[in-house]
Amino acid sequence: MGDLRGRLGDAVAALGLPRILIFAFLVLTWLVAALATDLPLPGLLRDSIVRTGQNGVLVLALVPMVRAGSGLNFGLPLGIVCGLAGCVLAMERGLAGAPMLAVATLVSLPCAALAGLGYALLLERVRGQEMMVGIYVGFGAVALASVAWLVAPVTSPDLIWPVGGRGVRYLVAVDSAFAVSISVWRPAGIAALVAVWLGACALVALFSRTLAGASLDAAGQNERLALAAGIPVRRLRRLGVILSTVLAAFGIVIFTHGQGLLPLYKAPLLMALPAVAALLLGGATIARASVWNAVVGTFLFQALLASGLPVVNALVHQSAQSAALKDFPEVARLIVANGIILYALTRKG
């Protein structure tokens, strides 16, 4: 009995009380959905898992930079834009499904590594204000890419404006490597999506165990101590930023295959915010983050959105007010995500 209590205590300590409460709230939501609404419970669970897999790598991308001591990567859109460029190039070649995913990834990784290097060099010079400068690097990347999409000499009918246009159109559908269509997900597809996400998480976790990974953590936790121990702090911080940007590029390739659409033009502008919120919800802070935080945070955040909001909607729907509340999920998302980030930014210390 005492042993069980001890183990339970360990589990609580590892997850943290807030996350256990949120999880309990999620379970409650599922119960309410099953008993009090006509929402299909398997559908809610499936949506939660698909959204987790779809967003997981983008959240994971934040981890190396926090660990290297450069704070939350609000410049995530820089890597995202590189990944989108890979997708557009692959689709211009007529690729779809898994080959498109592979080629887009291969094309975007060197591009993201290069962009990440430039980003890292800039951040090195603005130590202490990385988050603020990062957000503008992201904005700049998105605005620049928007001009690029408008003038890109694409010819593929999947990409170009339908009537006599030039450039990439606003809505580009992606043939997903995982789903039959945006709405039809088979178990095998879901498993593959989750496997890719967890695989990426495992790789980043393994990296922490290598010498470079351990040095990166040391550099982030105590710069002076690391310098005294002969660790090349600046080079490792640079590595952290590059890794983060590269993972963001891969993350958006996976994201497009989950969503079935390319988030072109202004769509990626604020994508860093929900990712950051998910990581913080997973128990990370501005100074500390682990792969575990990213995994738990993505699931809790996405499951809350994917099941909590439809349930609230369904409950309200049954009462008086109805059609006007269709915008509620979007509003709730804004408040919750930015509230979490604000909480982390205003914590003492």
Add this chain to the structure above:
Amino acid sequence: MTEAAERLRQNLVPLLFAAVCAAGIAASEKSGAFYANEVIARTARNALIVLSLVIPIVAGLGLNFGIVIGAMAGQIGVVLVENQVGLGPGGAPEGGIQGLPGLALAAAISVPTASVAGWLVGLTLDRARGREMIAGMVLGFFANGLYQLLFLLLAGPVIPIRNPRLLLPQGTGLRNTVDLIGIKESLDSLAKLRVPLAEGGFPLLVIPVATFLVVLLFAAALAWFQRTKLGHDLRAVGQDLHVAEILGIDVRRKRITAMILSTVLGALGQVVFLHNIGTLNTYQSHEQVGFYAIAALLVGGATVERATIGQALLGTVLFHTLVTVVAVVGQELLPDRPQVGEYLRELLAYAIIGITLAIHAWKKAREARRSS
């Protein structure tokens, strides 16, 4: 360094942008009168919001990205005034308090709203010392969620907005765009100077004198304020938190005061802005406010730590010349792609702010390294 060279160095940024503007105007096919009118109109409607950013910088809180919250407060005032103005025959406003009194009422409503909002902003940002700018920006996004909750879901059933001009047909939520027939151009048209630039009355230079007088009034009030005891205290807090604390200044309280003042001025600025534009984009009008106002202030030569009223006014003129030039040149180069101009304008604002922030942080990091 000689005095002249030092002055040149201090004003390098506005000089540089002035040169770019001049080159753009010279290269484009549009007439000087077109630019003059465009810049006068844009300056009149934007100057107040840009002025509202000066105090937080002086008080050491950096660029106030939370100014969108002031803009939201202004919009609340505008919506409440428009709500009681009906639609008469021929699209004319009917009943209610309209025209200049309506505009004054909108301003009067937005002042207490913005004061409370500014107090909350100040409380929050004081907890994020050293990270005020990013926290202010996220606070803006967060407030945007609350604003949408207010106008999209609560307007109608909870908040008594009944005017069909504002309310969506289903009775909940405001329309995406609202024509501000009640207050539109009421201040502008009070005293408009029309100056013919050539024989026969065309081209015509149009100057909204009354609006400019209001702007100058606020600029003068701001200049006076900076010389008061409170103004000096704010400056002391901005220069060194610790020294100010030792001097017995209640740092936290002064910082909150700075945010309240900035938010209130921002709200008034948004009221003036909207009254000139004449249409409220309910869910978008406030979003870009912060970025464009901050970019304008920086073009005037302000930095994260130093800003003057002169820089705010000069920056407004220069930035809006620049925006006009970029739009025209974009249109002339790529006539079939009107969106390019819009993206270029955004890129311009982002670049100006991003580069200034980077230079500021760069300098800070170097100072820190030197002192350690």
